Amino acid sequence: MKLTKIILGFTMILSLVSCKTSQEGVSYLALGDSYTIGESVATNSNFPYQLADSISNDGMEYTSPAIIARTGWRTDQLLGAIESSYLKKEYDLVTLLIGVNNEFQGRSLEEYERDFTLLCQKSIELAGNKKERVFVLSIPDYGFTPYGKPNMNRISSRIDSFNASNKRIADSLQLNYIDITGISRQGLSDPDLVADDGLHPSAKMYGLWAQEIRRKMQMKTQD
Template identity: 45%
Template structure:
């Protein structure tokens, strides 16, 4: 009789624990540009959504609640979008990602502008994560200079690489200063030079194959951020 009673208590405890875990979904906000929305690929193949699925398989109940990103956005345009979005002003997310800057370089904006505005974006991301720096991560800018688009349009690949390396250096240093995780996917993006399977149909943006490798690289670090 005592054994049966203990089993009933154990089952009730187990069911209660499962219900609590089911309700304990973590919220995720992704900030960026075309690389964040996944221009030219299906939405389920974007790196952020693949990342969420990978984390699900590891027991992290994460939901991609909101994306603030548009193809072509620069740092100033993303800042404006965040400031004008009334729906997020009083919300704290459990995870915030930031990937921005390629359009600053493409339009020839000054490096100082990127540094100043990227730092502002980093501060906003921290605030949106409830001021928890360990719940924010940054993804480096991929090198589009190796894509068929760049080659066919006679873009200066060496100059693109040089300038993007400078942008990424700035982002990495600011992340280090603020204690933010920085994931350098730029080396992965270079695979597009040898294998067009890493490029989407528009010959410029990453393919689902490329995004899957980004997510594979990023996931272990983000898992460490969220597991506690």
């Protein structure tokens, strides 16, 4: 593939990559919790891998996503994991999705806001201080799952509060923000969007999240 063709293809994903990346592959770091590792689905069906596959389908090479995430992690635990991990200092793409366990465990919104701000700043650093490479995802609403349905109203209200905070923080730092909460709220009307455990997203839902990230990238190239 000629270099000019590669550069043109890279422009289609928000100029997230460089000539160096065209040789080594798009480097992608995904930060989060169970929603990032894809609890209850195969690894290659989580949203980071589906997103990377989507990038590959555009004719661009990519490296396997580096994923720093674990089921049950809160913001403070993710921060600790990042600090103790040996990560490169410049990823072509960084996604951040965290907060559901802060809500689930009854942690305060003030604590979440403090930690989330630090995580956004850390994400910017890991993207080589290029804010356009960082994509923040809203927290899904597990109230719209068989597990959460009995407490839907309480769960949804708290998720809305946490998402209002993470959007405000992301906007203040001029980061890309993607609302996937609406997709998650289709979980009861479309059971195929929920994994067999009755709580986590299915591969189908993760695919819809990946599509939203790509759509945001394409919108940015048109600005």
